[in-house]
Amino acid sequence: MVRSRTVALALIALVTRAVPAQAHVVRFETLSRAAVGDGYEKIVGRLWFADRPGSAANRRIVDLERAARNVDGEVSSSDDVVILAPRDRTRANGAAVIDIPNRGGATALILDGGRFSHEPDVPDDLGDGFLMRHGFITISLGWQFDVPRAPGLLGLRAPVASDDRHPITGLVRSDFHVDAPQAEHEIGDRGHVAYRVNDNADLDNVLTERDEVLAPRRVIPRARWRFTRAGAAIALDGDFTPGRIYELVYRAKDPVVVGLGLAAVRDAVSYFKHDPSAPVHVLRAYGFGISQSGRFLRTLVVRGFDTDEQGRPVFEGIMPIVAGPSLGSFDHRFAQPSRDAAAFSSFFYPTDMPPFHEREWPLPPDLKVIDIVTSHEYWGRAASLMTTSDDGTRDVALPANVRFYAVAGGMHITGVSPTKLAGARERSDPLDYHWLERSTLVRLDDWARSGTAPPPSRYPTIADATLVAPERWTFPRTIPGLAVPDPAIALHRTWRYDFGPRWDAGIVDREPPLLGAPYPSLIPKVDGDGIDLGGLRLPEVAAPLGTYTGWNLREPATGFGDHLVDFYGSFVPFALTNGTQMAAHDPRRSIAERYGDRSGYLRAYQAATATLVRQRYVLAEDAPALRARAEWLWRIVHETARR
Structure with missing residues (x-):
């Protein structure tokens, strides 16, 4: 009797272990399989899910209970998957980089220093093979329902919610500004699929214009504008013109269950970790x-999707890169996941x-x-809120299981x-910080696997006076040719909505x-060269050839010349010699005074690299590539100066 009871319990345990793995990943469909890189293969496939409304893990998904169900009472969805894994699985180190695509585009191969590609197939896409060399598997998971219909983009197919088969309607907003006159503008953000217009003649459909972010809105008469391209765009008589912010609010129908993207990532990772039928195991x-996908990871944790339906951890660690303090439109009715809160676009979204x-x-x-931000996130994303109190008066200590690295000058x-980027006043900031991202991944794996903590956080603080209120920020304004922003106008702020x-x-x-009321946004203090203090200085900023900033003002001709270009910083090279420095009235020391010659510069750059290697912010294996980059920077700066 005891033996039969033991056998029965063992069988129950086996069933309990087996069933949950298949409970919400119905199947994996392999679409293609091909050899890539050094002993790796690329598997392109699709995951099929079935999520049960009302379960403890799913009840937080907005409108899931309003979606159509299959015969088992579950809601079906599917996503696109691309896997890069060693053909010989014994070469894998046991860890997977779960790549959360940005607007459908896979991003993890930036760690390889390769060419950005939606469909990595050739050596240039794979860079130096860093991830392969270290044995990481890469799994890119589509999660976003409205990505543009383009080859290689990874997305999610999710159902529409309805009210007992009757369409649900609601308000959707789309704002934009233009750099040159144009007659028509899309409604979806950056080419994304827009929600359908419920009724072209609905009185809720209103188009306004305004002259500044907080300026009063002026309603544009309905007779002057119309929906075009089957509701995907609007056209305006007399054209949309620079210097105005346009905002369309319209009544849409058929909201997609957007939060299934969070569930898809949760269930997919659990599947690859626990299901023996998965094509790879981690x-x-x-x-x-x-950026956007870093905000997705932050939202996933905040909303409790880091635990699977069996109560097991989904991730051992996450790396939100340049996400700032933000979450996103990833789980509400009529959510638009592409909308962000950039330096000067996408205003007032959640x-x-x-x-x-x-x-x-x-x-x-x-x-x-491990969070990584740059100088730009302080100016364009209110990054100070990640380490300060909501009233901006004091630093807030980070939890022991969090690291925060602010890349000075990035x-x-x-x-x-x-x-020089079109529409920007200055040359773009060339600072390359993927070296820090590579090291961070290795340190994160060490931390989770063996308990070896990564190096300390590095960021500006109120306590050491490297993080200051906008009205206390000063800059060496006599740097020749550099247009300096007024924080009172240009600094991104976030509001209580x-x-x-x-x-x-x-x-x-x-x-x-x-x-x-707005939340306070603080910004890093700068040194005499105009480079941020308090953060982590990578070699090209520790041994600089110019001023690196996280901001770049817009060209006045594009409208809003006192505001920042989204995402970009500035680079202003130092004068080559003391003579050219004096002739230009440049307050910054010349390159010749700082380093003497090329050899002196390379010594300073390599010394900075050695320090960062010793401190574990940079990998020793990357020192030769960093030396090559120093030589490239020297050549570029000198060629630019001679033009």
């Missing part, structure tokens, strides 16, 4: 997201909303978080050429929202 999973820092999150004690996009009485249930009743 022991440790690290969420990697840049993005910059508390909780801003991890101490206020429901943060699992074993989940490791911009939102890493490693571009220092050329009121989206209506049902916002806590994920339903927007008020568009645009009412604005309450």
Whole structure:
């Protein structure tokens, strides 16, 4: 009797272990399989999910109970998946980088220093093979329902919610400004699929214009504008013109169950960790997201999707890159996931909303978080809210399982050429910080696997006076040719929003929202060269050839010349010699005075690299590549000066 009871319990245990793995990933469909890189393969596939409304793990998903169900009473969805894994699985180190695509585009291969590609197939896409060399599996998971219909973009197919098969309607807002006159503008953000217009003649459809972010709105007569392209765009008689912010509010229908994207990532990672039928198996999973997808990871943790339906951890660690303090439109009715809160676009969406820092999150004690921001996020994303109190008067200590690295002198996009961007006043900031991201991934894996903590956080603080109020910020304004922003105008601020009485249930009743008091935005103090203090200085900023800033003002001809270009910073090279410095009345020391010659510069750069390697912010294996970058920077700056 005892033996039969033991056998029965063992069988129950086996069933209990087997069933949950398949409970919400119905199947994985392989679409293609091909060899890539050094002994790796690329698997392109699709995951099919079935989520049960009302379950403890799913009841927080807005409108899930209003979606159509299959015969088992579950809601079906599917997402796109791309896997890069060793063909010989014994080469894998047990860890997977879970790549959260940005607007459908996979991003993790930036860690390889390769060419950005939606469909990595050739050596240039794979860079130096860093991830492969270290044995990481990369799994890119589509999660966003409205990505543009373009080859290689990864998305989610999710159902529409209805009210007992009757269409649900609600308010949707779309704002934009133009750099040159144009007759028509899309409604969706950056080419994304817009929600359908319920009725072209609805009185809720209103187009306004205004002259500044907080200026009064002027209603444009309905006879002057119309929906075009089957409701995907609007056209205006007399054209949309620079210097105005246009805002369309319209009544839409058929909201998608957007929050299934959060559930899809949760269930997919759990599947790859626990289901023996999965095409790859991982022991440790690290969420990697840049900007929008970093905000997605933050939202996933804040909303409790880091635990699967069996109560198991989903991620061992996450790396939100340049996400700032923000969350996003990832789980509410008529959510537009692409909308953000950039330096000068996408105003007043539910993005910059508390909780801003991890101490206020429901943060699992074993989940490791490493945030990376740059100087741009302080100016364009209110990053100070990640480490300060909501009133901006004091620093807030980070939890023990969180690290925070602020890249001094960096911009939102890493490693571009220092050329002038169309619509910007200055050359773009070339600072490449993917070296820090590579090291951070290795340190994160060490932390989760063996308990070896990563190096300390590095960021400006109120306590050491490197993080200051906008009115106390000063800059060496005599740097020749550099247009310096006025923080009172250009600095991004976030507000307390009121989206209506049902916002806590994920339903927007008020568009645009009412604005309450703004949260304080603090910014890093700068040194005599105009470079931020208090953060982590990578070699090209520790041994600089010019001023690196996280901001870049817009060209006046594009309208709003006192505001910042989204995402970009500035680079202003130092004078080559003392003579050219004096002739230009440049207060910054010349390159010749700082380093003497090329050899002196390379010595200073390599010394800075060696220090960062010793401190574990940079990997020793990257020192030769950093030396090559120093030589490239020297050549570029000298070639630019001679033009």
